[in-house]
Amino acid sequence: MNAGAGDIGKAAKRIRVLIIAPDGIAAARAREVGARLLQRPPEEMIQTPLSPTGRPPATHWLCENDFTPAMFARMRSFPTPNGTEVVDGRTAATAEILARRGLKRMGKR
Numbered sequence: 001m002n003a004g005a006g007d008i009g010k011a012a013k014r015i016r017v018l019i020i021a022p023d024g025i026a027a028a029r030a031r032e033v034g035a036r037l038l039q040r041p042p043e044e045m046i047q048t049p050l051s052p053t054g055r056p057p058a059t060h061w062l063c064e065n066d067f068t069p070a071m072f073a074r075m076r077s078f079p080t081p082n083g084t085e086v087v088d089g090r091t092a093a094t095a096e097i098l099a100r101r102g103l104k105r106m107g108k109r
Contacts, residue, residue, distance in 0.1 A: 014066035016089030017075065018097060021046055026082035027061045033078050034063065037071070054104035062105070064094060 019034070021027040027046055034045035049058035067075070075086045087097055098104060 013069060015069055015072045017063075017065060017067050017072055018087040018089050018094065019046060019063040019075070019084065020050070020087065020098075020101065020103070021061050021084040022082060023058050023060060024082075026084045029082070030061075030063075030080075030084045037074060037078075049106040050098065050103040051106055052102050052104070054106055056106060058106060060101075060103055062098075064089065 019030060021030040031042040031045040034040075035042040038045075046061040046063040048062040048064070049056075050060040050062050051058055072086075072088070078086075080086060089097065091097070092100075095104075
């Protein structure tokens with residue numbers, strides 16, 4: 001997900017957020033919610049493929065971006081069925097957060 005029009009350029013402190021969604025219905029639903037929240041096309045949402053080995057096939061999808069605290073709170077207020085996670089990226093580096101879940105970006109070793 002990219003920052004939405006109402007979220008860009010605000011002076012508020014930004015939070016690095018990761019959205020990790022399993023492939024299939026969970027990722028499709030997360031894209032729909034992201035598109036509604038950010039007023040952007042669903043195909044622009046959650047585009048980074050993940051897998052346990054870093055090679056195809058993708059088992060999960062990742063969005064990583066900076067959002068205002070208010071937008072982060074809105075994201076976390078939505079139900080996250082089917083294993084989708086909205087993670088506060090301030091807790092660790094992206095690779096470490098993914099590794100804790102047994103995931104790697106595809107194409108990266």
